[in-house]
Amino acid sequence: MVTKILNxxxxxxxxxxxxxxxxxxxxxxxxxxxxxxxxVGNDPSSETYVKMKGNACEKLGIQSKRIHLPEETTTKELxxxxxxxxxxxQVDGILLQHPVPSHIDERAAFEMIAIEKDVDGVTxxxxxKLSFGFEQYPCCxxxxxxxxxxxxxxxxxxxxxxxxxxxxxxGKPVSMLxxxxxxxxxxxxxxxxNLPDFVKQADIVIAAVGRPKFVQxxxxxxxxVILDAGYNEGNIGDVDYxxxxxxxxxxxxxxxxxxxxxxxxxxxxxxxxxxxxxxxSIKINN
Amino acid sequence: MVTKILNxxxxxxxxxxxxxxxxxxxxxxxxxxxxxxxxVGNDPSSETYVKMKGNACEKLGIQSKRIHLPEETTTKELxxxxxxxxxxxQVDGILLQHPVPSHIDERAAFEMIAIEKDVDGVTxxxxxKLSFGFEQYPCCxxxxxxxxxxxxxxxxxxxxxxxxxxxxxxGKPVSMLxxxxxxxxxxxxxxxxNLPDFVKQADIVIAAVGRPKFVQxxxxxxxxVILDAGYNEGNIGDVDYxxxxxxxxxxxxxxxxxxxxxxxxxxxxxxxxxxxxxxxSIKINN
Numbered sequence: 001m002v003t004k005i006l007n008x009x010x011x012x013x014x015x016x017x018x019x020x021x022x023x024x025x026x027x028x029x030x031x032x033x034x035x036x037x038x039x040v041g042n043d044p045s046s047e048t049y050v051k052m053k054g055n056a057c058e059k060l061g062i063q064s065k066r067i068h069l070p071e072e073t074t075t076k077e078l079x080x081x082x083x084x085x086x087x088x089x090q091v092d093g094i095l096l097q098h099p100v101p102s103h104i105d106e107r108a109a110f111e112m113i114a115i116e117k118d119v120d121g122v123t124x125x126x127x128x129k130l131s132f133g134f135e136q137y138p139c140c141x142x143x144x145x146x147x148x149x150x151x152x153x154x155x156x157x158x159x160x161x162x163x164x165x166x167x168x169x170x171g172k173p174v175s176m177l178x179x180x181x182x183x184x185x186x187x188x189x190x191x192x193x194n195l196p197d198f199v200k201q202a203d204i205v206i207a208a209v210g211r212p213k214f215v216q217x218x219x220x221x222x223x224x225v226i227l228d229a230g231y232n233e234g235n236i237g238d239v240d241y242x243x244x245x246x247x248x249x250x251x252x253x254x255x256x257x258x259x260x261x262x263x264x265x266x267x268x269x270x271x272x273x274x275x276x277x278x279x280x281s282i283k284i285n286n
Numbered sequence: 287m288v289t290k291i292l293n294x295x296x297x298x299x300x301x302x303x304x305x306x307x308x309x310x311x312x313x314x315x316x317x318x319x320x321x322x323x324x325x326v327g328n329d330p331s332s333e334t335y336v337k338m339k340g341n342a343c344e345k346l347g348i349q350s351k352r353i354h355l356p357e358e359t360t361t362k363e364l365x366x367x368x369x370x371x372x373x374x375x376q377v378d379g380i381l382l383q384h385p386v387p388s389h390i391d392e393r394a395a396f397e398m399i400a401i402e403k404d405v406d407g408v409t410x411x412x413x414x415k416l417s418f419g420f421e422q423y424p425c426c427x428x429x430x431x432x433x434x435x436x437x438x439x440x441x442x443x444x445x446x447x448x449x450x451x452x453x454x455x456x457g458k459p460v461s462m463l464x465x466x467x468x469x470x471x472x473x474x475x476x477x478x479x480n481l482p483d484f485v486k487q488a489d490i491v492i493a494a495v496g497r498p499k500f501v502q503x504x505x506x507x508x509x510x511v512i513l514d515a516g517y518n519e520g521n522i523g524d525v526d527y528x529x530x531x532x533x534x535x536x537x538x539x540x541x542x543x544x545x546x547x548x549x550x551x552x553x554x555x556x557x558x559x560x561x562x563x564x565x566x567s568i569k570i571n572n
Contacts, residue, residue, distance in 0.1 A: 107418070128414025132393075132454050158479045166465060168418050175473070179452060182477040184484065187461075191468035193444045198470065 004152070004250035006227070008144075008257040011151045015264035016060060019271050023061045026274050031281070033274035034063040035093045035119065035266070036085045040078060040100045041071040050097050056263050062270055065091060075105045079112050086114040092273040093119030095266065098169070116276065119269035122169055131176040137269040142174035144261035145206060145227050146181075148252060154204070154225055157182035162198050164188045164215065164238070165208030170229055174206055195219075207238035217243025226251040229258045290438070290536035292513070294430075294543040297437045301550035302346060308557050309347045312564055319560035320349040321379045321405065321552070322371045326364060326386045327357040336383050342549050348556055351377060361391045365398050372400040378559035379405030381552065384455070402562065405555035408455055417462040423555040428460035430547035431492060431513050432467075434538060440490070440511055443468035448484050450474045450501065450524070451494030456515055460492055481505075493524035503529025512537040515544045 026033055035057050039050045054064035067081060078100070085091050094117045100106045110122045118126045121139035129136040138146075149156060161183040165171035171187065179185045188198050199205055199219040205226045207215045212232040217240055220226065226248045230238025237254030245251055252258055312319055321343050325336045340350035353367060364386070371377050380403045386392045396408040404412045407425035415422040424432075435442060447469040451457035457473065465471045474484050485491055485505040491512045493501050498518040503526055506512065512534045516524025523540030531537055538544055 124414035124418040124420065125411050126414070127417060128410035128412070131413060131417070131458060132410040134410065158477050160479075172417060172462075172465075176458075179458075179473050179475075182475070184472065184474050184478040186470065186472040187465050188470050189465075189468070191444050192470040193446075 003245055003248055006148050006152055006225075006250050006252045006257060008148060008252060008260045011144075011148050012260035012264040014151065015147065015261070015268055016056075019060055019267060022271050022275065026271070026278055027061065029278050029281075031274055031278045032061070032063050032090075033093075033271050034065055034091050035095060035270045036065040036067060036088075036091045038067045038069065038078070038081060038085075038094070038096045040069045040073050040097070040104065043099070046097045046099070050095075053095065053263055053266060056267060057270070060267055062267060063090075071101055073101070073104065075108055078104055078109045082109060082112045086112075086117060089277075091117065092277060093117050093266075093270040095120045096122070098122075117273060119266060119273055121173065121269070124168070127168065127173055127176075130173060131180075133180055137272070138177060139169045139173045140262045140265040140269070141170050141208075141229050141258060142177050143265040143269075144258050145174055145229060146177050147261050147265060148227060148258065149204075149225075152250065154250070156204070158184070159203040160184045160186070160201055161204040161206060162186045162188060162202035163206040163208065164195070164199070165206075165210070165229075167208065170208040171206075174208065174229075178204070178206075205239075209238045211238060212236040213238070213240040215239040215244060217247055220244050220247035222247055223249040225249055227258060228252050228254050230254060231259055289531055289534055292434050292438055292536050292538045292543060294434060294538060294546045297430075297434050298546035298550040300437065301433065301547070301554055302342075305346055305553060305557050308561065312557070312560050313347065315564050315567075317560055317564045317567070318347070318349050318376075319379075319557050320351055320377050321381060321556045322351040322353060322374075322377045324353045324355065324364070324367060324371075324380070324382045326355045326359050326383070326390065329385070332383045332385070336381075339381065339549060339552060342553060343556070346553055348553060349376075357387055359387070359390065361394055364390055364395045368395060368398045372398075372403060375563075377403065378563060379403050379552075379556040381406045382408070384408075403559060405552060405559055407459065407555070410454070413454065413459055413462075416459060417466075419466055423558070424463060425455045425459045426548045426551040426555070427456050427494075427515050427544060428463050429551040429555075430544050431460055431515060432463050433547050433551060434513060434544065435490075435511075438536065440536070442490070444470070445489040446470045446472070446487055447490040447492060448472045448474060448488035449492040449494065450481070450485070451492075451496070451515075453494065456494040457492075460494065460515075464490070464492075491525075495524045497524060498522040499524070499526040501525040501530060503533055506530050506533035508533055509535040511535060513544060514538050514540050516540060517545055 057064040228237035228239040343350040482505040514523040514525040
């Protein structure tokens with residue numbers, strides 16, 4: 001069997017290419033899509049992530065409104081900042097970079113993001129809508145996983161997907177996206193007993209654990225599809241790539257897999273939100 | 287092995303008993319818990335269900351505000367009715383009896399129920415909060431399943447729960463409740479391939495399919511726990527009870543299993559909502 005590498009860079013480029021014309025069309029209507037990013041404190045990797053996202057916006061003609069709050073920001077101050085952005089008609093999307101300093105109630109802050117600007121898909125309200133099949137921006141990493149699946153025409157319906165990890169921004173939403181596409185989904189996590197036995201049954205493995213090289217080669221069923229959403233220090237995925245490569249029919253590398261597509265999804269959601277703004281303004285003008 | 291019958295009537299009584307004192311305490315504070323039920327049209331079994339719920343309220347001293355709208359009610363009119371109840375400070379909970387006549391957009395109506403009055407747990411917003419582990423009224427049938435599990439001290443953590451069915455008011459929320467209690471959860475449905483093979487691995491089987499006697503005895507692993515949320519015509523569950531009884535360590539009968547506990551959960555959520563109202567009014571008075 002020849003294993004196919006699921007190249008996230010190619011998928012990311014395809015998505016970004018598809019957005020160029022849409023951004024141009026918006027600009028012709030005097031609307032510049034705008035993503036506001038909020039960085040709190042001075043965590044170096046968070047700074048890098050936010051910068052990458054901002055740069056990716058600008059490269060595509062999306063305005064990047066970068067807000068950098070000091071380490072000592074309180075939950076209340078952060079929420080006030082989010083509310084200001086919620087009310088700013090020029091802002092189409094709001095991204096609060098995770099993690100914030102530990103004295104802040106991050107979840108309370110996430111929940112304050114207006115649903116129509118939640119392009120990063122972090123609110124519980126957005127998760128609920130997504131789970132029930134309403135139109136909604138899914139979390140960007142789960143959306144990236146689905147975009148890779150679609151780009152490479154990987155069959156989902158009737159397949160057994162095993163999701164390892166149950167975070168609100170990864171494991172839970174990707175489980176719901178796969179379920180709504182008619183996969184049978186098993187949600188595994190740190191309390192799962194005999195995890196390898198579950199993974200061994202998977203047609204599709206989603207690794208979203210946050211532990212480097214956690215998923216072993218001998219856990220993988222011959223011919224399984226592996227999507228590695230891990231991004232551990234040193235750019236190492238959650239999957240032991242070399243060992244899993246042999247067994248799988250297709251696999252995402254790290255780096256160059258899910259990561260770059262995640263940023264593209266953020267851009268795509270921001271453009272979609274700007275298109276909603278454009279449609280609304282057309283309605284008002286008429 | 288002696289199979290234990292999980293007696294829903296006993297669980298329901300225990301829950302209702304625990305509410306008597308709480309209702310009395312509210313009344314001492316001049317607050318009468320109130321559940322508004324909305325019935326649209328003349329479906330006889332819906333009429334029966336609504337009547338049962340209303341009577342159960344009154345038996346416990348909870349006010350039952352029964353609204354019966356005609357068959358030809360529009361979505362807009364139904365939503366206007368819900369909004370009026372949302373704004374009525376005397377109403378603690380709103381239950382819209384499912385199903386409504388087919389010309390009405392039932393989901394749109396459900397979504398309009400104010401989150402703090404969604405004691406039946408039908409909104410996507412409530413589902414999102416529940417999934418993320420926030421305090422929230424879960425859907426009553428999933429809540430009933432968890433109440434039975436707790437009453438009979440059934441271990442959930444690390445167990446493999448297989449949920450058959452993925453409806454927004456049953457399969458999806460019960461999956462999330464079990465996941466948040468550290469079960470490994472497999473979500474199965476009509477597109478699942480080789481369903482018996484999944485069920486055969488389950489320590490806990492949740493049947494939420496809506497097809498009479500669907501789950502067969504030879505699908506059940508020796509010693510599994512079976513919770514049957516089915517309520518098909520003629521009071522027949524989703525599980526072939528006699529065949530599954532032999533294999534399981536414990537099982538809910540139909541009738542007398544999940545059903546009666548569901549109504550108790552509705553009462554419990556209504557009382558909780560009234561307690562929130564009481565706490566708010568105390569805060570205002572001080």
